[in-house]
Amino acid sequence: MPEQAKIQHIPVKVYRTSGRLMVAAPMPGLQPEDIGIEVTADNRLILQGEIRGLLKDIKELVTDEWSVGGYQREMTLPAMVDAEQANVTYGNGVIVVTFLISAKTIPARLTVPRVAPDHGVRVGNVGHRAV
Structure with a gap:
């Protein structure tokens, strides 16, 4: 029987423009x-991924050189953001979260609605701040 997956620290890429902050991280499987x-009130980003049904159809695991999930990453964001207005995409095993930079951090818990197998999208804004 395979061992339960360990929590993996995931690498990130963080991009910044004058009005946006984007965080991308690999979370395959x-x-x-x-x-x-x-996003917490103290401007921390927490990304988590939980794997379900790990190797449920595999009778015998012969070689195991890489893992799928679970994933965890916590980091302080380099700018204050409005998390309620965040856009999120998940596809090809990569999560991308795009925040509007804000005068103060607006915390939120976000989910990623499924739009196709292995793909999800959350639209919090359409390229501009809501009025």
């Missing part, structure tokens, strides 16, 4: 509903 994103 998940479904959108397995991903949790939270």
Whole structure:
């Protein structure tokens, strides 16, 4: 019987423009509903991914050189953001969260609705700040 997957620290890429902050991280092997994103009031980003049904159809694991999930990453964001207005995409095993830079951090817990197998999208804004 395979050993339960260990929590993996995931690398990130962080991009910044004058009005946006984008965080991208590899989280392969998940479904959108397995991903949790939270921005806390103290401007911390928490990315989590929980694998379900790990190797459920495999009778015998012969070689195991890499793991799928679970994933965890916590980091302080380099700018204050409005997490309620965040856009999120998940596809090809990569999560991308795009925040609007804000005068103060607006915390939120985000989910990624499934739009296709292994793909999810959350639209919090359409390229401009809501009025």
